[in-house]
Amino acid sequence: QVQLVESGGGLVKPGGSLRLSCTASGFTFSDYYMSWIRQAPGKGLEWVSYISSSGSIIYYADSVKGRFTISRDNAKNSLYLQMNSLRAEDTAVYYCARGSLCPGSWGQGTLVTVSS
C-alpha cells in the first residue's frame, strides 16, 4: 500500500533553516508529481509547493517563493523541502502528498515550529 513518511521537522529560530524529507513506498515514485501542503496549528490547509515526476516543473506559493526549495531523488524514492529564512508564520504541520491535483495519499505530517 502507498506509504509516505515525513521527517526533519522540529524547533528552529526565526531566520533559521530546516530540511524536510518524505520517503515513499508502495508505488512507482518516479511516475508521480509530489506536493508539500501545510497546516498551521488550528488553521486550514495551504498548498506550499509541488514538483513534477522528472523535477522539471515546480510550483511555489507566493508565501514561500525565494525561501523554500522543493526537490526529489527518484532513485531514493524521496521528496525534500529545503526551508530557509524561516518565519514564525511558517509554523505548521507539513504534509507530503502524492500528486499535484487532489492528492489521495498523504503522509502523517511533520511539525515545524519557528520560535525564538
Place this chain on the structure above:
Amino acid sequence: EIVLTQSPGTLSLSPGERATLSCRASQSVSSSYLAWYQQKPGQAPRLLIHGASSRATGIPDRFSGSGSGTDFTLTISRLEPEDFAMYYCQQYDSSPRTFGQGTKLEIK
C-alpha cells in the same frame, strides 16, 4: 487566485441525520476540478470526492458530491458517529491550488 468559501462554519447534527455542506468559488471552477476532504484531529486529510462528484476509492456511498461552476455541495445522507470531523473543499482548476476554510461537523 480562486477563493473558496465554505458554509456553514459549524454544523451541529445528530447521527442518522442528513448533512449538507456548501462550497462557493470566487470564479468558475472549470471541468468541475473540485475535491472534498475529511480531516479528524491529529490526522492527515482524507480524500472523499474528486471531480465534484466522484467518490474516491473506499469511500462509503453515503458521501456524495454535486455542483458545477461556482457552487458545490457535499452531502452525507445518514450521519455515522465517525463522520463528525472537519471538511474542506479544494479546487485544482488553477494554481495556486486553494482550500476552503473548512466546515466543522459536530455532534448535536
